[in-house]
Amino acid sequence: MENLIALLIAAPLVGAALLLCGGKRLDRTGHWIGTLLAVASFAVAAVLFTDMLGRATDDRALHQHLFTWIPVGGFHADIAFQLDQLSMTFVLLITGVGSLIHLYSVGYMAHDERRRRFFGYLNLFLAAMLLLVLADNYLLLYVGWEGVGLASYLLIGFWQHKPSAATAAKKAFLVNRVGDVGLSIAIMLLFTTFGTFAFAPVLDAAGTAGSAGEGKVTAIALMLLLAACGKSAQVPLQSWLGDAMEGPTPVSALIHAATMVTAGVYLITRSGALFDAAPAAQTAVVAVGAVTLLFGAIVGCAKDDIKKALAGSTMSQIGYMIMAAGLGPIGYAFAIMHLVTHGFFKAGLFLGAGSVMHGMNDEVDMRRYGGLRKHMPVTFITFGLGYLAIIGFPGLSGFFSKDKIIEAAFAKGGTEGLILGGAALLGAAITAFYMTRVMLMTFFGEKRWDPDEVHPHESPKTMTIPMIVLAFGSVFAGGLFSINEAFVHWLEPVTSLAHGHPPFGATVTTAATVVVLLIGVATAWLMYGRRPVPATAPRGSVLTRAARRDLLQDDFNHVVLVRGGTHLTDTLVRLDHTLVDGAVTGTAVTMGGLSGLLRRLQNGFVRSYAAQMVGGAAVLVAVTLLMRGV
Amino acid sequence: MADLSFPLLTCAAALPAVGAVATAALPAARRTAAKWVALLFSVATFALALVIAFRFDPGAKGPFQLTESHAWIADFGVRYELGVDGIAVALIALTALLIPFVILAGWHDADTLEEARPNRRWRPTQGFFALILAVEAMVILSFEATDVFLFYLFFEAMLIPMYFLIGGFGDGASGADEGEAAARRASAAVKFLLYNLAGGLIMLAAVIGLYAVTADQLGTGTFSLQQIVQARASGHLTLGTGTERLLFLGFFFAFAVKAPLWPLHTWLPGAMGESTSPVAVLITAVVDKVGTFAMLRFCLQLFPQASSWATPVILVLALISILYGALLAVAQRDIKRLIAYASISHFGFIILGIFAMTSQGQGGATLYMVNHGISTAALMLVAGFLISRRGSRLIADYGGVQKAAPLLAGTFLVGGLATLSLPGLAPFVSEFLVLVGTFSRYPVIGIIATVGIVLAALYVLVLYQRTMTGPPKDDEVRALPDLRVRELVVVGPLIALLLFLGVYPKPLTDLVNPAVDHTLSVVDKQDPKPEVRVDAVPGHHRAGHPAHHHDAEAAK
């Protein structure tokens, strides 16, 4: 059975190879091949899943060793896969949502002459992402890690003729690279500390590392956190996600909402043992999570670009997950659960946004929307369900997962618990606010678009079907998972489980959640539902303006990194020319000058030659005598 | 210990030499014939290199195999001694592999001068390819030589053909008129030659010093690497600390110039920028490797103590090279100069790995030599194709090429990704090994070096964005033709190789590991041990035995 694991990755990889090297002859069929292989991968996943369910809880992990990759001295890396419950969850999410979005793209990219390549990239992404979650050691995970980075680079910049897209892609890759530095340093530390970087032995030893290892373990954990920040767009490395929306919407849905950006959560959960052994690192994790969930939410409120608004929300939701993961065993399971549900409804929301844009000639400014519910009912309904899910409307997926996280946060106990819980609640309120804002500005109110130019219409089946499926997921997933904690127990062998007890009972927190949610919705309705939305954005408060600019993060980057860097390199170039090279050319010049000087002695006059000879003879004699001291 | 079997190594070097003569002998009119002859010989050499690689047995005893040994200049204590270890085999294979592609890529580079000069005796085409083959012969010999003097001969002699290649043939893309371009080329060539000659002559002093020492202590002067190493091991030969350090510096200086190591690097950008891109590949992918190779084979093995004495300084210099090269690459306006500075940064990594004195470091460094050869070749050759189309090296003259020539852009991107050592491509393996190897002994340096990978991403992506993406710069760019068949034949295999070695580098590592272990044993260094005992030895839980309970326990 374990031999099927490789197949999971192989299918989309083959697809990528075919589509990218296939050439023009695949232009007509390419997208179907890509979709087919994605679905095939999902089928394999399903088979493996059923098999896994068939086995005893403690015997569910599978392991497949393909071949030895890099053996040098004590350094030994394998190409080997490990499929346990955690990986399985991800595999299902990735292949499932992935397949849906492939299907959606068939319609969405119908009119793009480079569609074949698009699907090639999508398949490439699937392969890399699966490698990431299936790897049995950190180095192989790193390969997938950078692989998804590459795929996202290619897909963000898919419309390369748009300079903005190319820039966004570059930015995404670079920021991710910063995170990758963290990952690679972490791997080096693992190697020097444990002599290996395969999950099993490392996580084994992590607990027993003892006081000697603790400092090291903390360092490792922090480096892993850095990596997670890069990939999952957490403060301070979040700046790329907003720009990443330059990519086609299916990409935003798949990579920048459902799967890739959650890799950081996976990494932390997977390395749970390390984090548990390094409390300091855990604190850092929760801090990052809390800050980001607020940061993202605030940004989300200010954006008029529907995709950027959703991007902000993604950031914030992942903040929740990271925070949960930082809480340790009481949070891992819920982090993953929120990750899955978020995968459903956020993907759904993005696809909905895409569908809207599809009908509005790729208009993204929500101030140009309004009253679209009549024109695209399916989109409206699916989007609406996703909306209810994300704000955590009781009974829908988001409610179950988010509520648990808030509980866990409070359960952390002490002031820390209060702060985290408070942040989580506040976040929930803001989420409700900005999502309602999006909803109202898009589907309600009077139309703010010119009927002569744009003719809003419902999208083709290939697009609506995935939306509907995802909508189902957003509605029921959470509920299903929570039936006597099925999901939590499913993950227990991997993440283990510790029940946290909030200072004031679970019901209280739930109630609080619902209340803040209503507050959020109400404010939004007061601001955008009652009065008409101005077609051009008002200047807004300082906070709003700052939020529109991602809270000035980019301005900071520009001033400090970009300009500073340019200055640095320019000076270096000058130095290289004047100083380093100058030193050499300098000697050459000096030689020339010296030569010119000495040449003067050769003045052509015999008598001066003779004089010099006499002088030479004198010196000769003198020195000889001196040597003897006569 | 000369085995009287067929002299493979000599033939491997003789073949291209003969090819060079044959090519040069062809009359001016038979230009195309010359090209084919050259190609033929280079391919044959590659075949021979493969034979060597297969005849070579990594597990065998003794540092060198396929050895040949004949008396040559007794008065100088020089013997014609050839032999290869894993490292040499790998690099010979690399050289022999790249030359055919270099020739193919430079198929038309030497034609242009023809029209300018209706002169029966002036045969630039023949000259161009003959010189390339001559370089190949000398490089291969210097990889094979186990006699210091013999090595030195070819180490120096290869400068001359290189010099003519750099100074004699331009890509006509400097934006200046031919006269001025020629002047620039000439000065670049002179700079190249003088730098390396100066380095070589310093080394000559050291070589002579080595002879004096051996002659003084062993009775008869010798240059045989093995003999000296054994003599030192057995205590028959003992260098005074001062002497050893001076000699080491003499050797290292030459190799550092060749490599090139900051601050001796300034000849490289000029040489690579002004010469045609195949020649640039020849410089950075083949010839410069001799420098780093020699550090491994001669500096470390002849002067172990001095090497460890100098290590800190060298590591810092290497570190500077890494960051400095990368930063300057970012600021370049000229595609080829950018790649040149990138190479400087990479050579920093190689030297870092060599002097980290760990099996990962040196193994990685060796792999790095090979992988960097392939990746730079891919990137530089594609860049050359691009430049030859537009007739300009300036980044600013491009933009949106991707729209006109997607294949070219794609291959260029792959080459770039290899240069920034993306996992899955060959360079990643070597770079990571170098970093780990360095980190395990010098953590701080390792961490700083890691920053280099971000800078690498920066200059590669900036280059790609400015040249390939965005709206097409102008009609000329819009009209750029995509890669031709010949060009695809050049790039395709290289990329395939990058992928293969990225996923399955084991053949290479198996080849290299024993040699590295031998070097380390000569230098008398062991890898540092991990602090925390892990009962589970890496890779022991292979073949699908369940790993879940590890995780379960770990999570408790």
Place this chain on the structure above:
Amino acid sequence: MNPVTDIHTLWTTAAEAPGRIPAPHIEYAQLSPTLIVFGAAIIGVLVEAFLPRRHRHTVQLLLAVLALAAGFAAVVGLAAGGFATTKAHLAAMGALAVDGPALFLQGTILLVSLVAVFTFAERRLDPASHGKRVDSFAAQAAAVPGGAAEQAAVKAGFTTSEVFPILLFAVGGMLIFPAANDLLTLFVALEVFSLPLYILCALARRQRLLSQEAALKYFLLGAFSSAFLLFGIALLYGYAGTVTYAGIAEVIADGTKQIDPALAGTMGNDALLLIGGALVLMGLLFKVGAVPFHMWTPDVYQGAPTPVTGFMAAATKVAAFGALLRLLYVVLPGMRWDWRPVMWGVAIVTMLGGAIVAITQTDIKRLLAYSSIAHAGFILAGVLATTQDGISSVLFYLAAYSFVTLGAFAVVTLVRDAGGEATQLSKWAGLGRRSPLVAAVFAVFLLAFAGIPLTSGFAGKFAVFKAAAQSGAGWLVVIGVLSSAIAAFFYIRVIVLMFFNEPKADGPSVAVPSPLTTTAIALGVVVTLVLGLAPQYFLDLAGQAGTFVR
């Protein structure tokens, strides 16, 4: 019996009552090389006197070639006869040494001169004037340049075929010079080969003003230096009471020699020795062209007819260094610690000075002159080794160097424009494009000068530096390699000029030489490559020839 005392008896008895005069005992067979050459020279003079003009050139050429070849054969014969090693001894009553170094150097000189004769006889390069082939020597040296007499001479197709006997005389002197075993012979030999050279310098067909000026300078300075040499000899004689090397060495060895009390009061005898030694050294360093006694070299090399320059540059250096070696190793070993520091200094300034000044030269012949100075410095490094290795390395270097030099100057004669040879470097631009072969050959010579591996230049350089290093002169070696790095710069400059610069429209053309010059050049290339690739045989030769007879 000891030859030294032999001489004494011969000369001192002369003061006594007239008795029978014992005839000096001379081993003619062992002196045959020299005798053959001198004999041929004298015959040559007679030929000039009695043979009709039209035959002279051919006859002289044949005569010279035969003589030199025969001389070489004789040398080989002697060497084969073991005179280089076992039977090495002093001939002609201690005046001349017949030993390894002597024979090796004589052989080299003879071969070099043989090749030089070819270039002397070259008559294809200059355009025929009045339908008569002309060589590079003046029609009538005595005639005023541009005067009526010269016109007439040219019209009549006069040629200075005297050059051949003159050359032979010079060669004879050079053969004696390194073999001379007492200071008197040394001095006489010096003059015997210098005077003909002075004349040869003045015989250029083109640019006679320069040629004559060169002759004048060479002559005046040469005479000046030989005066110093002679004074040095006088002082040494005063110190030792004899001029034979062996005698002086003996005296130096046991320094407690009782000298005339009359002298003892006035000056310490060592002062005589030291000053005398220094002056003699100076005389030889002048011939070698070592800084600071090198001033004549550039001017003379530039002014003299190029074939003569080649001959001088090659043969004179060989002879002079031979003499220098013998002097330092046979006479002055006892006072090594006195002359070594001085020679160190001389070697260093010579290496550096030659290399540095050459950088800014604009005339190819002057460039080669300075390069020859730099090389003199390198050879001195070998001389300083004061070991047998030192001797053999110097011998090898001389052999290698002389052929490269000859070849190089021979190539220079080929590159011509309206005004004769185009020695202006700027005119050589783009030569590689015009005639790749010639340029390539010249490049080979330049690379050999620069000491690039696989050329004879490298082998030689390595040999001398190795010897120096082994004798503990490490720093000299370092300076040596540094200055050869500097030197490399200007050799490469010429290569750049030839290959990478666009040819000038009015650039020079390369004349197609007769087989004579071609042979010379070809020989130069062959020797350069053979000594570069497989030097072992010749190193052995030099090694066997590495011991002086005392």
Place this chain on the structure above:
Amino acid sequence: MNPVYYLYLAALLFTIGAAGVLIRRNAIVVFMCIELMLNACNLAFVTFSRLHGNLDGQIIAFFTMVVAAAEVVVGLAIIVTIFRTRHTASVDDASLMKL
């Protein structure tokens, strides 16, 4: 009379000769100065020969004279040619080749 005085004289003559070479312009005079130096050497030889009580020095003196004579022949030939060409015998005028 102390024979050493002859040596002093010889040295003096030699110096005068050398100085003359450096000072005088006329080639002929310069040349004569060189002859003077040679003769100084001769004087030294003869003196030493006397001091050592053997004849070598005297014999050498004869050789020197012969050599000097030969030098005169060659030297004068050259000088005269130059004089006829340039109508001057100043050694300073013969300075076309320099640097």
